[in-house]
Amino acid sequence: MQFHKLTIDKKVIETPDTMTIYFKVPGELKNQFVFDAGQYLTLAENIAGQEIRRSYSICTPPHSNELATTIKRVAGGKMSTFIHSNWHSENEVLVGTPEGKFTLKADPMAKRNLLFIAAGSGITPVMSMIKEVLENEPATEMHLLYGSRNEDNIIFKEELDRLVRKYQGQLFVTHCLSQPKKEKAKGFSGLFKKAKSSWNGLAGRIDRKKIKAFLDECGKVDMAFLCGPGNLIELAEETLSNSGLKENLIHKEYFSAPGEKLPSDHVEGSASNVTVHLNGNTITFETDGSKPILDELIAIKANPPYSCTSGACSTCLAKVTKGKAKMEVCYALDDDEIAQGYILTCQAKAVTSELELNYIN
Known part of the structure; x- marks a missing residue:
């Protein structure tokens, strides 16, 4: 793997625990950082004398000539916590060249119906894909089902809203909040009433029923892209397969926290x-x-x-x-x-x- 020193151009706060970092790529490294929508970068940092590496998906589309990755701060996560606290504009940091097989290439002549299901920071590579298709595949329709915790944690909320308005009839976004915010009524009467949610969209975790209903609204799907925690991906993949979509048309990227391992049945001691x-x-x-x-x-x-x-x-x-x-x-x-x-x-x-x-x- 090749690492290069890149300078941080700017940081953009997306949610209270998520930010996007834009990198300056010098001319002599442009070819090294050519990427496909959906790929990721590996970032390296020395933390307390130990080299830590983590992969973060690129959120910008290839046609933009920008290189940026979105990083969600994870509780107990050494790398994400360090980056949020210590990486700033004009810092030089170690960045690996783009990698990953979870990709989507736009075809200007294609007319497809693409489906995306994402949760949390799983929206990051999907955002790159959606922007690339909107720019370079004008006849294609896209449907996104996106799960977040609450209104404050919807990554790219304003940007998604803007794209939906700009590309009416081409991009459709359905949000699902697992824990919509609840607020009490103001004034004296609020002391005696339960807090209520003003959220009018889907609520609760994305489950089989919600995915089936979403599929019914989308019509015939030509290809699907799934990104998020393992349980969501497995559920979505099963539901899509049962609907008749072939396995080779379902692309997936697991977002899981480091250290989540299953117990091994290997018997130690045999060399x-x-x-x-x-x-x-x-x-x-x-x-x-x-x-x-x-x-x-x-x-x-x-x-x-x-x-x-x-x-x-x-x-x-x-x-x-x-x-x-x-x-x-x-x-x-x-x-x-x-x-x-x-x-x-x-x-x-x-x-x-x-x-x-x-x-x-």
């Missing part, structure tokens, strides 16, 4: 000899299978590519050519890719006496 081909070098080491391959490589300072460390991106992608590895979670790969031997090294542990793999990035 494995691991051979890794990385950046033109061959690295060998022995492991008892108790740690992911990525952790082992970091420990011996092999400088492997990585970002989220939670199985949600594919920065640490590799292909097994000999032996077998077991993954704890695998959000970023589909069944076909797993069958072909691809693994996420942040989740994969050796389970055979010999394991050989090639890094893809």
Whole structure:
């Protein structure tokens, strides 16, 4: 993975816990930072003597000639908390070149009906996609179902409203709030009345019933893009599949917090000899299978590519050519890719006496 020092151009506050950071890309690096709508950047920072990397989706469309990513502050999140507090305009920061397979390329000649379901900061790559299609695919219709906690936490609220007004008949947005704000009536009478919500839209979490109703309003869907927490994506994918949409037309990007791992059934103590081909070098080491391959490589300072460390991106992608590895979670790969031997090294542990793999990035 290539990192470059970029200067922060500006910060834009989107919600109380979310901001967008715009980067200045110098002319000599323009080609390095060409991206497709939906891709992400890996940001790196030294925090308390430890290098931390996290991936954040690009929110700007490719045609805009701007590079920006939207970052939501996560409770207990080292990187997001540090960025919100310490990254400011004119700071130089380490930014990895764009990556990711969750992409949408606009086709000026196409006439499609595209569906988007997002929740929370999952709107970030979707925003890039929507803007790109609005600019370069004028005959296509788009429908977005977007879940937020309450009115104050709708990321890009004003911008989405503006786009809906500007592109009437092409972009349709449905908001769903899990916890709409409630306010008491003003004055003396308010002391004796329960707080009420003034929200007139969908309320509660996005569930199967809401997704089905949304699909009925959209008509025949040509392609769907899902981005948010795992439970929402799995529910939406199942509902879309049951409606008749083929699996290869459903694209998804999991947004999950680092550290959310399933327990492993690997029996520690059985040694494995691991051979890794990385950046033109061959690295060998022995492991008892108790740690992911990525952790082992970091420990011996092999400088492997990585970002989220939670199985949600594919920065640490590799292909097994000999032996077998077991993954704890695998959000970023589909069944076909797993069958072909691809693994996420942040989740994969050796389970055979010999394991050989090639890094893809």
